[in-house]
Amino acid sequence: MPEIAAGKSVVPPIGLRRRVTDQVMTGLAVLTVLVVLTPLVAIFGYLVYRGVGSLNWAFLTQTPKPVGEVGGGMANAIVGSVMILGIASIIGVPFGIGAGIYLAEFGRNRFGSVIRFTADVLNGVPSIVIGIVGYAIVVLYQHHFSALAGGVALSIMMVPTICRTTEEMLLLVPQALREAAYGLGVPRWRTTLSIVLRTATSGVITGIMLAFARIAGETAPLLFTTLGNQFWNLRYDQPTAALPLQIFVYANSPYEDWHRQAWAGSFVLIVLIVTSVAAVRYAVRRGSFGAA
Amino acid sequence: MANPAFPRPDMPGPQPVAAANISAEAAERIPLLRTSGGEGSDRVFQWTITACGLAVLAVLVLIVYELVTRSALSWHAFGFKFFAASDWDPVSEQFGALPFIYGTLVSSLVALVIAVPLSIGVAVFTTEMCPKRLRSPLSFFVELLAAIPSVIYGLWAIFALVPLLSNYVQPFLGKSLGWTGLFSGPPYGIGMLAAGIILAIMIIPIISSITREVLTVVPQHQREAVLALGATRWEMIRVGVLRNARAGIMGGVILGLGRALGETMAVTMVIGNRPEIAKSLFAPGYTMASVLANEFSEATGDTYLSALVEIGLVLFLVTIVVNALARLLVWTVTRGQPARGHA
Numbered sequence: 001m002p003e004i005a006a007g008k009s010v011v012p013p014i015g016l017r018r019r020v021t022d023q024v025m026t027g028l029a030v031l032t033v034l035v036v037l038t039p040l041v042a043i044f045g046y047l048v049y050r051g052v053g054s055l056n057w058a059f060l061t062q063t064p065k066p067v068g069e070v071g072g073g074m075a076n077a078i079v080g081s082v083m084i085l086g087i088a089s090i091i092g093v094p095f096g097i098g099a100g101i102y103l104a105e106f107g108r109n110r111f112g113s114v115i116r117f118t119a120d121v122l123n124g125v126p127s128i129v130i131g132i133v134g135y136a137i138v139v140l141y142q143h144h145f146s147a148l149a150g151g152v153a154l155s156i157m158m159v160p161t162i163c164r165t166t167e168e169m170l171l172l173v174p175q176a177l178r179e180a181a182y183g184l185g186v187p188r189w190r191t192t193l194s195i196v197l198r199t200a201t202s203g204v205i206t207g208i209m210l211a212f213a214r215i216a217g218e219t220a221p222l223l224f225t226t227l228g229n230q231f232w233n234l235r236y237d238q239p240t241a242a243l244p245l246q247i248f249v250y251a252n253s254p255y256e257d258w259h260r261q262a263w264a265g266s267f268v269l270i271v272l273i274v275t276s277v278a279a280v281r282y283a284v285r286r287g288s289f290g291a292a
Numbered sequence: 293m294a295n296p297a298f299p300r301p302d303m304p305g306p307q308p309v310a311a312a313n314i315s316a317e318a319a320e321r322i323p324l325l326r327t328s329g330g331e332g333s334d335r336v337f338q339w340t341i342t343a344c345g346l347a348v349l350a351v352l353v354l355i356v357y358e359l360v361t362r363s364a365l366s367w368h369a370f371g372f373k374f375f376a377a378s379d380w381d382p383v384s385e386q387f388g389a390l391p392f393i394y395g396t397l398v399s400s401l402v403a404l405v406i407a408v409p410l411s412i413g414v415a416v417f418t419t420e421m422c423p424k425r426l427r428s429p430l431s432f433f434v435e436l437l438a439a440i441p442s443v444i445y446g447l448w449a450i451f452a453l454v455p456l457l458s459n460y461v462q463p464f465l466g467k468s469l470g471w472t473g474l475f476s477g478p479p480y481g482i483g484m485l486a487a488g489i490i491l492a493i494m495i496i497p498i499i500s501s502i503t504r505e506v507l508t509v510v511p512q513h514q515r516e517a518v519l520a521l522g523a524t525r526w527e528m529i530r531v532g533v534l535r536n537a538r539a540g541i542m543g544g545v546i547l548g549l550g551r552a553l554g555e556t557m558a559v560t561m562v563i564g565n566r567p568e569i570a571k572s573l574f575a576p577g578y579t580m581a582s583v584l585a586n587e588f589s590e591a592t593g594d595t596y597l598s599a600l601v602e603i604g605l606v607l608f609l610v611t612i613v614v615n616a617l618a619r620l621l622v623w624t625v626t627r628g629q630p631a632r633g634h635a
Contacts, residue, residue: 014524022524029421032413039493040437043448098344106341115345118352124615125355125608126554128581132588132604136358156351163348189337217441220556224589244443248557251447266444273439
């Protein structure tokens with residue numbers, strides 16, 4: 001360290017005990033990094049090793065076989081997941097963006113702070129509790145489990161993330177752009193939607209994808225909303241299979257072949273999520289133009 | 293967040309009114325104003341957007357309302373005894389949540405004991421020690437841990453962590469630390485210890501990323517001042533950095549705790565799911581979140597369902613308090629509140 005060299009002439013040399021402590025603590029810090037990265041490497045290693053090895057054409061194209069029979073796949077769960085995530089996004093994204101616009105453009109007051117705090121609280125609610133709410137507000141009225149209930153539960157989890165990132169991104173848009181639009185006589189709604197939101201598009205999309213990545217692997221809120229299904233279902237109001245649910249059920253089963261499929265399912269799921277995270281980073285890197 | 297060049301983020305307030313006024317008198321002359329709508333559409337827009345904001349509030353109110361009304365039955369039947377009784381018997385409709393509360397607290401505590409030193413170590417390494425080139429990839433990899441779904445952690449724990457624990461770690465711990473009573477009993481692998489470890493792995497990214505954020509806000513001159521006194525690097529970190537960041541680190545830890553308390557899937561898969569209170573960490577347990585995951589969709593009978601919802605309500609309230617506390621702590625640090633001076 002250069003600063004020690006500079007002080008050498010004035011300050012007495014650093015004692016052995018202090019030097020050793022310094023070395024030991026540095027070593028410990030390096031050790032913590034290694035310890036933390038070990039499970040990451042182990043999990044990804046397992047995923048690739050067992051996941052890729054278990055992946056086959058049948059897994060991607062067939063529905064589950066009855067208990068005890070070897071073979072089959074999770075095609076219905078993959079499609080079910082896409083459907084549930086689609087429903088969640090259709091509900092969650094507009095509300096999230098709307099709430100974000102409210103906070104950025106109209107919410108600079110006490111009521112805005114209340115909404116902001118509410119969104120943060122909502123972000124911390126355990127996902128299993130959101131599942132109870134999905135059950136209470138959709139399943140109990142429909143009288144059966146459904147993809148819609150799962151989508152509603154997941155959309156509740158999307159809104160706070162989208163809302164807060166949208167707000168942050170809109171606040172980065174220079175005030176001068178708004179003023180320029182007003183100066184041209186453009187009404188406020190038009191300014192907000194086609195000038196402000198447009199400028200912040202890449203950031204807002206980043207937020208949406210973060211929220212999407214977060215809910216894509218969620219299992220707890222689906223347990224008693226979509227329930228799962230062994231067969232094909234493309235209707236929004238019927239019990240639906242979902243990838244995370246299927247992984248959970250298969251992992252807890254005593255059958256070796258189901259364990260294999262659980263790994264294959266996890267691999268497919270993680271590929272979906274890692275792709276979104278990579279896309280998020282790509283969008284962030286590309287999207288600095290809106291940030292003045 | 294606000295652009296420093298424009299010190300008043302609340303500027304849009306007066307502007308549109310002025311624009312609207314102009315449109316009323318000058319619409320004849322300037323076609324642009326006429327074609328793009330006027331006050332009416334602005335009002336509709338503002339109402340729509342406000343409704344979206346209100347929806348956020350409404351969802352939270354709805355959550356509280358559903359949890360409170362649907363747990364009323366259980367609350368009337370058991371009252372405060374619900375939190376003190378430890379029998380969970382759906383057949384005779386006797387419900388006490390103590391084993392679940394105990395399981396949630398103990399598994400989260402084990403997770404914190406493991407995760408806090410590791411997370412702080414990682415954060416200190418990335419902000420103070422590691423070469424600049426490594427900084428960004430390292431934090432990316434640690435945060436990648438946060439992107440792995442809970443159910444995949446559980447799957448990995450069942451097939452990799454649990455065998456490791458039961459074959460190597462638990463026999464060793466039992467032999468060397470068995471006398472404490474915390475590490476005794478048969479080494480099943482599955483149990484409180486496994487749940488604590490998997491939770492620790494899951495909350496490390498949260499605690500370490502917040503700690504890193506807090507450490508980077510510690511002013512550079514604090515470091516320089518301590519170094520100028522002839523401190524070693526570790527002394528500089530301890531006195532100049534960590535001490536100044538205490539409150540923020542505490543906030544990160546509590547935020548991690550909030551996550552651990554509500555975590556469901558991975559824990560459910562490895563904790564053993566037995567509603568018992570045992571001193572040993574080798575013994576199976578049960579948490580509030582996992583009992584909901586396992587029993588909610590199969591609960592028959594109104595009291596049973598209501599008791600489960602009450603557990604959900606408790607979980608909800610606890611995580612809200614914990615999260616609010618954490619945000620307050622992080623907020624006081626990162627909003628440039630100067631660290632308290634030397635006493």
